[in-house]
Amino acid sequence: MSSAAPGGTTEQGRSEFGVALFLAALGVLVIVMAVLIPESRIARGPVGPATVPIVVGGLMVVVAGFLALDVLRGGRGEPEGGEDVELTGRSDWRTVLLLAAAFVANAVLIEPLGWPFSGAILFWGAAFALGSRHAVRDAVIALGLSFGTWYLFALGLGVVLPVGILRGIL
Amino acid sequence: MDAFTELIGGFGTALTPTNLLYAFIGVLLGTAIGVLPGIGPAMTVALLLPLTRGLDVTGALIMFAGIYYGGMYGGSTTSILLNTPGESASVVTAIEGNKMAKAGRAAQALATAAIGSFVAGTIATLLLAVLAPTVADLAVEVSPADFFAIMVLAFIAVTSVLGSSRIRGLAALCIGLTIGLVGIDITSGQQRLTFGIGELADGIDVVVVAVGLFAVGEALWTAAHLRRKPIDVIPVGNPRMSRSDFRRSWKPWLRGTAIGFPFGAIPAGGAEIPTFLSYVTEKRLSQHPEEFGKGAIEGVAGPEATNNASAAGGLVPMLTLGIPTTATAAVMLAAIQSYGIEPGPQLFDKEPELVWGLIASLFVGNTVLLLLNLPMAPLWAKLLRIPRPYLYAGILFFSSLGAYAANANTFDLFLLLAIGALGFMMRRYGIPVLPAIIGVILGPYAEKELRRALQLSNGDVGGLFEPISIVVYVIVGLILLWPLVRRFMPRKVVPGVLEEATHEIEEAHSPHGLTDSVSVSGTARARQGFDGAHDSDSSGL
Numbered sequence: 001m002s003s004a005a006p007g008g009t010t011e012q013g014r015s016e017f018g019v020a021l022f023l024a025a026l027g028v029l030v031i032v033m034a035v036l037i038p039e040s041r042i043a044r045g046p047v048g049p050a051t052v053p054i055v056v057g058g059l060m061v062v063v064a065g066f067l068a069l070d071v072l073r074g075g076r077g078e079p080e081g082g083e084d085v086e087l088t089g090r091s092d093w094r095t096v097l098l099l100a101a102a103f104v105a106n107a108v109l110i111e112p113l114g115w116p117f118s119g120a121i122l123f124w125g126a127a128f129a130l131g132s133r134h135a136v137r138d139a140v141i142a143l144g145l146s147f148g149t150w151y152l153f154a155l156g157l158g159v160v161l162p163v164g165i166l167r168g169i170l
Numbered sequence: 171m172d173a174f175t176e177l178i179g180g181f182g183t184a185l186t187p188t189n190l191l192y193a194f195i196g197v198l199l200g201t202a203i204g205v206l207p208g209i210g211p212a213m214t215v216a217l218l219l220p221l222t223r224g225l226d227v228t229g230a231l232i233m234f235a236g237i238y239y240g241g242m243y244g245g246s247t248t249s250i251l252l253n254t255p256g257e258s259a260s261v262v263t264a265i266e267g268n269k270m271a272k273a274g275r276a277a278q279a280l281a282t283a284a285i286g287s288f289v290a291g292t293i294a295t296l297l298l299a300v301l302a303p304t305v306a307d308l309a310v311e312v313s314p315a316d317f318f319a320i321m322v323l324a325f326i327a328v329t330s331v332l333g334s335s336r337i338r339g340l341a342a343l344c345i346g347l348t349i350g351l352v353g354i355d356i357t358s359g360q361q362r363l364t365f366g367i368g369e370l371a372d373g374i375d376v377v378v379v380a381v382g383l384f385a386v387g388e389a390l391w392t393a394a395h396l397r398r399k400p401i402d403v404i405p406v407g408n409p410r411m412s413r414s415d416f417r418r419s420w421k422p423w424l425r426g427t428a429i430g431f432p433f434g435a436i437p438a439g440g441a442e443i444p445t446f447l448s449y450v451t452e453k454r455l456s457q458h459p460e461e462f463g464k465g466a467i468e469g470v471a472g473p474e475a476t477n478n479a480s481a482a483g484g485l486v487p488m489l490t491l492g493i494p495t496t497a498t499a500a501v502m503l504a505a506i507q508s509y510g511i512e513p514g515p516q517l518f519d520k521e522p523e524l525v526w527g528l529i530a531s532l533f534v535g536n537t538v539l540l541l542l543n544l545p546m547a548p549l550w551a552k553l554l555r556i557p558r559p560y561l562y563a564g565i566l567f568f569s570s571l572g573a574y575a576a577n578a579n580t581f582d583l584f585l586l587l588a589i590g591a592l593g594f595m596m597r598r599y600g601i602p603v604l605p606a607i608i609g610v611i612l613g614p615y616a617e618k619e620l621r622r623a624l625q626l627s628n629g630d631v632g633g634l635f636e637p638i639s640i641v642v643y644v645i646v647g648l649i650l651l652w653p654l655v656r657r658f659m660p661r662k663v664v665p666g667v668l669e670e671a672t673h674e675i676e677e678a679h680s681p682h683g684l685t686d687s688v689s690v691s692g693t694a695r696a697r698q699g700f701d702g703a704h705d706s707d708s709s710g711l
Contacts (some may be wrong), residue, residue, distance in 0.1 A: 019599050023341055032349055037360050046629030047621045050569040054363060056613075060344040066337045075601030077338055084208055084558055086397040095393045096594075099566065100587065102407035103386075106570055107583035107647065115571075122570060130393060140444065141560065153648055157224030159575050 026061030098129030114164020119146030180526025196236020202578035204244025212497035266469030281409035294482030319639035324369020387593015426475030434483025
């Protein structure tokens with residue numbers, strides 16, 4: 001999709017058409033899905049469930065058109081700055097993908113392995129992705145955080161996070 | 171006087187030992203998280219939402235009041251010590267605040283910000299307590315058609331007044347409205363945009379959207395462009411102010427309150443325009459105009475007071491109409507809704523204990539903030555040095571925790587990542603996040619009011635145009651047509667002093683090579699804000 005473009009502003013123009021395309025496609029999808037909503041027997045009032053989605057989808061298509069026009073006329077979205085953001089270089093896709101991998105690992109493992117371990121894997125993996133190379137120190141912090149939050153939620157807030165393999169131990 | 175009796179009752183709720191403890195924890199955590207670089211007040215509230223899951227409504231809201239004020243103060247600490255405003259409302263504070271810090275007066279800048287926030291917050295909360303019941307009484311009379319019109323105004327204002335590109339603001343709004351459409355339609359029971367996925371039938375949890383767009387999106391975006399150089403943080407001692415600092419600060423505090431509250435209270439508010447106006451006012455009235463641009467204390471005192479006053483003002487439309495005007499208020503609204511409570515005109519009648527407890531705890535939170543932050547400022551400054559890998563790993567860790575704890579469902583974690591990717595794309599292409607979040611939260615309500623209005627008029631579209639709504643639509647039209655209207659206005663309508671100040675902000679911000687991108691966007695926003703200021707003048711708001 002559109003976000004596959006490099007971070008520099010030089011090549012941004014072409015990829016920004018991708019954003020317009022994405023919006024237009026999303027708008028069409030919203031309209032199509034709305035039209036496909038079956039007739040309801042319990043619907044009340046003159047406005048059915050499809051009206052607002054059709055309007056929103058239509059608006060989205062129009063906005064996509066204007067955005068494309070704006071890009072054509074040289075308008076560029078301004079990448080967001082920030083305290084730790086340096087916009088001069090290209091996007092560091094390796095870091096982003098590693099982060100996403102750590103994130104997905106937690107999502108997949110949280111139920112079988114339990115939050116105390118999956119959360120620690122997420123933290124450790126994310127710290128590694130972002131350039132931390134203190135493997136042992138990171139692991140201690142990660143486990144401290146995940147066990148600490150598990151106990152905080154279970155004892156303090158009454159929200160039980162998955163225990164996974166530690167069932168009966170925690 | 172009725173409001174005062176109610177308020178005293180509210181203090182009865184807020185001052186119980188347990189609730190006082192919640193307020194204290196809220197302020198402490200809010201400041202600690204809010205002070206971290208890259209985390210603005212809205213993200214602070216979103217990240218800390220899960221912590222209130224186990225509490226009853228009153229306790230949760232009281233803790234939120236603390237988090238809200240703590241998060242905002244944390245943000246100004248960051249902008250003063252790092253010159254990198256975490257959110258647009260503290261752009262102006264950073265101008266003089268960071269200059270003061272560089273000149274070795276960081277302690278005074280932090281002190282005037284803290285005391286100014288306290289003064290403004292206290293007065294503005296008092297105004298809120300007096301005004302809100304009246305507004306709620308008036309709002310009961312407001313018809314569904316008028317409500318719909320006011321929400322349209324909120325949508326348009328948030329897309330047009332803020333940010334540098336209207337079309338991108340509208341794009342963000344559309345994305346938000348679409349996310350808000352997902353789930354079962356309440357009136358017909360039909361599934362919309364669920365693609366047959368059972369988890370989507372209940373709609374997408376607002377917590378997941380907020381955490382995804384703010385926290386995960388921000389972490390991924392920053393990771394792609396992480397600055398690998400260490401950041402220099404200005405060390406700070408205990409905040410204190412001399413007699414002359416006080417003499418120069420107290421008027422800006424009061425003026426800031428007067429400017430901030432009304433701007434926050436109108437449903438098209440936000441803190442950018444009023445903080446900017448306050449800066450300009452202080453510069454003009456100052457006895458030391460030559461110090462502006464070199465670290466004038468008035469330039470910190472005024473905008474900081476304005477910021478806090480407009481935050482309290484923003485609670486008026488949020489509590490009485492259910493319409494949030496800032497990202498932080500939007501997240502708080504979502505939190506209130508998650509308890510099955512709908513803010514709106516009836517709130518004051520239905521849940522008086524809750525509302526007045528909340529308002530009273532705003533006073534408490536404000537006081538705790540002052541007591542806590544003056545002595546703890548050096549500690550907060552140390553938090554700015556947290557290693558970046560831990561900071562962003564921590565954001566992802568707590569985001570996942572919050573999203574999972576909301577519904578105990580792994581599907582939400584994948585959804586969180588998808589929305590985080592969306593947030594990444596939006597940051598990459600300058601599509602603002604705020605309109606999207608407002609769209610997600612207000613969209614379903616706007617639809618409900620629209621349908622109720624048309625039901626009342628038997629499907630006649632003319633039923634949407636009632637006296638109040640016509641006025642509101644005229645304002646909407648003016649905002650939309652402003653670029654055209656401005657072209658035909660005589661030049662001199664723009665006061666010179668505003669031009670000059672815009673120029674100065676530009677100058678003040680650009681020499682720092684370190685944060686070039688921030689300064690550019692800051693100026694763009696400030697300029698935009700200054701357009702908007704005229705806008706509201708001309709439309710008689």
